[in-house]
Amino acid sequence: MLINVINIAFEIYFYVIIAYVLMSWLPALQGSTFGQVIGKIVEPYLEIFRKIIPPIGMIDISPIVAIIALNFIQLGVIKVLFYLMY
Numbered sequence: 001m002l003i004n005v006i007n008i009a010f011e012i013y014f015y016v017i018i019a020y021v022l023m024s025w026l027p028a029l030q031g032s033t034f035g036q037v038i039g040k041i042v043e044p045y046l047e048i049f050r051k052i053i054p055p056i057g058m059i060d061i062s063p064i065v066a067i068i069a070l071n072f073i074q075l076g077v078i079k080v081l082f083y084l085m086y
Contacts, residue, residue, distance in 0.1 A: 002085070003078055006081065010074040010077075014071075016038055016041060017042050017063060020039065021063045046062060048066075049062035049066045049069070052065075
């Protein structure tokens with residue numbers, strides 16, 4: 001049960017990151033209240049990767065690396081919880 005809840009939380013955060021990245025193509029949407037709320041949720045996590053990986057011209061690949069890292073973190077957390085529970 002706990003593993004499912006945490007897994008769903010990671011999946012929701014994944015989709016919030018995707019939505020934020022897509023909103024970056026529409027500045028009016030990103031500047032809306034909804035966009036600002038999503039930005040407050042996602043930016044602290046993405047900022048870690050933006051410090052390490054600077055944009056290449058107009059392309060920012062840090063969200064891709066952030067999503068890959070999120071998947072690894074998700075797998076690790078789920079495996080640790082599974083090990084502790086069973």
